[in-house]
Amino acid sequence: MSLQDIYRGKKVLITGHTGFKGSWMAIWLKELGADVYGYALAPQSEMDNFVICDLEKQINHCEGDVRDGNKLKDYFQQVQPDFAFHLAAQPLVLLSYQxxxxxxxxxxxxxxxxxxxxxxxxxxxxxxxxxxxxxxxxKEWVWGYRENDPMGGKDPYSASKGCSELITNSYLESFFKTEGTANIASARAGNVIGGGDWALDRIIPDYFRAFKKGEKLEVRNPYATRPWQHVLEPLSGYLNLGAELFVKGKEFSGGWNFGPEDMSNYTVQELIDEILELDSTGGYNIPSNTVKLHEAILLKLDISKAANFLRWKPVLSFKETVAFTLKGYQDDIKIADLNLYQARLKQIEEYTEKAKQKSIQWVI
Structure with missing residues (x-):
């Protein structure tokens, strides 16, 4: 069965659908034929992907805060979804210090x-x-973290996400082990980039904000290494994981990593230099006296579990990741001349075609 076979006609509830990844996921699911429902805070800016793609007219939208447990539960009861994906979060390291x-x-x-x-x-x-x-x-190891490695986090954001994983495992062990209960899992992805992300204190949105102003970006951690991925890469993993849980059940419960190939981690500076290779009109500076809060320098994921059991692997090379990202932001900047929803669909279609060309089939 294909992903379309699984999701067509199903009710899918996404928390955080007004956010970057959530909005892209809503578009993809809608095109798979799902009946998409979203629960999230209002978009933060007029440039958010949810807004510029006019998603409020495309899916079922409910404005709400995940901290309001009663309202969220009532919405679940109203929708009666077949699938649920939890993407709502405070996603920024620097904001977590504030x-x-x-x-x-x-x-x-x-x-x-x-x-x-x-x-x-x-x-x-x-x-x-x-x-x-x-x-x-x-631990700033040179090898990737596996799903059974300890949770942690020095900054509040990272610690909160480690706790979110512990909470999920507790619910799995306490409430979702028996037959007849939902099949549940968690998904861990690296630094996700792509058009439609204009959040503050993220390297790529900051770069393109500076680009729009005709300024150069100040890079605070040029040598930090990250598992950069285009947004469609982890989303394909989440959709595959959800499909396997739905059809095959509890053997797919637990944590799953979705990231680039082992040798595909690049520094912040290499990422921006690759953008400049494709479009030399931007630029950056590296300040010499920046006061830095703690951020990890080296971080990698081991994706062996997803590759072996989900048959999932990344589609895009690093160069293709950067090219897809650049095209997304170029589309954003040309917003007056484009239908952004259709532009996103075109990238999803191009991505799925590349997967077919590389013999990556999202079937279960």
Missing amino acids: DPLGTFDTNLMGTVNFWEAVRATPSVKAAVNVTTDKCYDN
Whole structure:
């Protein structure tokens, strides 16, 4: 069966659908034929992917905060979804230093409220909590973290995501082990980039904000190495994981990593230099006296489990990842001349075609 066979005609509820990854996921699911429902805060800016793609007219949209457990549970009861994906979060490291209480409240209690809503809604057959590679206790190892490595996190954001994973495992062990309950999992992905992300304090949105102003970006951590991925890479993993949970059940429960190939981690500076190879009109500076809060320098994921059991692997090379990302932002900047929803669909189609060319088939 294909992903379209699995999701067509199904009700899929996404928390955080107004965010970057959530909005892309909503578009892809809609094109797979799903009946998409979203629960999230209002978009933060007029340039958010949800806004510029006019998604409010394309899917079922409910504005709400995942910290409001009763409202979230009521929405689940109203929708009666078949699938649920939890993407709502406070996703920024630097903001977590400014607002640790809000970060922990959203990322911990939001996770608890999500699982409580799933637990109270028998229609849900498959549910996935989306966290991050930063959930691991990062030792700055040169090898990738595996799904059974310890959770951790020095900054509030990373710690909150480690806690979200522990909460998910607790719900799995306590409430979702028996037959007849939802099949649940968590998904951990690296640094995700692509058109439609204009969040603050992220390297690629910051680069293109500076580009639009005719300025050069100041890069605070040029040698930090990250598992850069285009947004469609982890989304293909989440959709595959949800499909396997739905059809094959509890053998696919637990944590899953989705990242680039082992040798495909690049520094921040290499990432921007690759953009400049494709479009030399931007630029950057490296300040010599920046006061830095803690951020991991080296972080990698081991994706062997997803490759072996989900038959999932990345589609795009690093150069293709950068090219897809650049094209997405170029489309954003030309917003007055383009239908952004159709532009996103074109990238999804191009991505799936590349997968076919590389004999990567999303079937279960």
